[in-house]
Amino acid sequence: MKKLRPKSNIDELCYPFMYEESSLCDYEIETDQLTRMVAWAIDELSILKLEYPNSKDLENLGQELDWLLPLCYHLNGSIRGKLAITENDHQQLLDHYRNMKIVVEDAISSFVLPGGKSPVGILNQCSSISKKAIRLMVIIHNNENKEVADILPKFANLLCNYFFTATILINKVTGFKETPFISKSY
Numbered sequence: 001m002k003k004l005r006p007k008s009n010i011d012e013l014c015y016p017f018m019y020e021e022s023s024l025c026d027y028e029i030e031t032d033q034l035t036r037m038v039a040w041a042i043d044e045l046s047i048l049k050l051e052y053p054n055s056k057d058l059e060n061l062g063q064e065l066d067w068l069l070p071l072c073y074h075l076n077g078s079i080r081g082k083l084a085i086t087e088n089d090h091q092q093l094l095d096h097y098r099n100m101k102i103v104v105e106d107a108i109s110s111f112v113l114p115g116g117k118s119p120v121g122i123l124n125q126c127s128s129i130s131k132k133a134i135r136l137m138v139i140i141h142n143n144e145n146k147e148v149a150d151i152l153p154k155f156a157n158l159l160c161n162y163f164f165t166a167t168i169l170i171n172k173v174t175g176f177k178e179t180p181f182i183s184k185s186y
Contacts (some may be wrong), residue, residue: 044119112178
């Protein structure tokens with residue numbers, strides 16, 4: 001059987017690398033989805049902020065997500081193209097994350113089932129997509145022998161934790177009570 005290849009009509013090709021066999025295209029699709037989900041979360045957060053107009057925490061979260069949005073696209077192109085995530089970007093995200101952890105330190109003490117008012121579900125998806133991107137970075141670097149700069153999985157791991165903590169922050173502001181999850185497996 002012959003391999004699938006792009007046709008000559010550019011209107012029928014959504015992405016130039018769609019037909020390559022490397023996991024790099026899968027990584028780029030995941031980080032593209034991450035960026036689109038962050039944009040959706042920003043939109044949903046703007047609606048939530050109307051319900052909680054005096055919440056400085058939601059205001060700060062909105063500003064941080066606006067800052068993160070282009071960084072997710074920079075994460076997207078930083079393997080195939082020029083590295084566009086810097087140590088400064090990482091440090092700034094780490095500062096935002098640590099400040100948010102202080103705000104929610106009394107709101108979570110165990111593993112919880114996902115839930116809450118929108119954009120909580122979207123941010124949970126952002127966290128999961130960040131994990132998928134990390135796994136693809138591991139495959140690209142370890143199995144496909146394509147260099148992945150150390151800052152990229154470090155940044156994506158931090159993104160995953162940031163998005164999860166943002167869900168806890170929103171739940172704290174809105175008064176949503178998480179349901180603790182007790183695993184039967186561990």
